[in-house]
Amino acid sequence: MSINRTSPEDPDETRNLAADPAHHDIVARCIQGISEKMLAQTLRALVQDGLVWREVKPTPPPQVTYGLTEFGREVGEPLTELFDRITQRLSPRSPG
Template structure:
């Protein structure tokens, strides 16, 4: 493999060199794995959400960071954006098929982590009973 090559072609498939700083796939990976990108993708797994619903579901995110994160994920084709012509405009976001495909392992990772933490807590505190609220 040549040093500094962005990607190589082998027959009809492209192989991206994600460790190269100019690789187009690297920017998408950065958006998905950013501090807020993961949470947006996980939040949209169950339902399409309006902007304020996303902001409320992702505690600690500012409107500015949510806007920037959504813009990047829309540009990458991971989520779609629909604007209703109302006053004020209602903006709804949802996962594209590609976004569902990418988000599924992230939701699985989140599930594995929370199950492990719950099991550790139950072992450390046998009286612990997770509440359903």
């Protein structure tokens, strides 16, 4: 599962949660256009479903890290392949 991040520091960075777990603030920056409430609800549901793990380090302030579980990686691979095939087949629509 990849999340794209567009930032002034590294505009082409793509993070892969399977290989590189991410802190909450990085996940939030990578998913543009989502409210904090919706992000929290979605991450909570993914954790409950066993697709994503969550670790909280009791530091001031607490550091929350997310990553894909083994099950999340197993499910994500074929879905990513399917998504890639669909987007390759669909041509951009011209305004009209």
